[in-house]
Amino acid sequence: MIDGLAPEFVYDFHGEHALGGRRTTRDGMERWWQRMLRLLPGIRFDVRDIVVDGGPWRTRVAVRSNVAGSLPDGTPYQNTVMQFLTLRWGRVTSVETLENTQVLQRTLSSLASAGQPEAAAAPITD
Incomplete structure (x- = not known):
């Protein structure tokens, strides 16, 4: 994912939580x-739908994925993620991510209560 980013990009993950921010x-x-993989190790993305529009100078992509994995205590995690990406000449210039924030927030709160303070950390922004 990182290698596909354009030199200038914006990645927005909606929500005021440890994985949110710009x-x-x-x-x-x-x-x-790194944080996401520490909090949700072994997470898997199952792409369900992709819609693509536009030419190589401005390609727009909508993706619907199921996300699943096991939390550190073995509890299953399942959620739905929607992303809207814009690419310019094959490089990602913007990503907007929407995940069921209620499911994600409950999971992060549970992880923080179980002794993972990073799950309650402020979003990584720059």
Whole structure:
């Protein structure tokens, strides 16, 4: 994902939680992915639908995915993610991510209560 980003991009993940926020640098995205994989290790994305429109100078992509995995205590995690991406000449210039925030927030609260303070951390932004 990181290597597909354009030199200038915006990545917005909606919600005021540890995985939310806006990132515009490679460093911010690397820190975000590291956090996401610490909080949700073994997470899998099952792409259900993709809609593509536009030419290579401005390609718009809508993606609906199911997200699943096991939390550190073995509890299953399942959610739905919608993303809207814009690409320019094959490089991602913007991503907007919407995940069922109620499910995600409950999961992050549970992780924080179980001793993972990063689950309650402020969003990574830059």
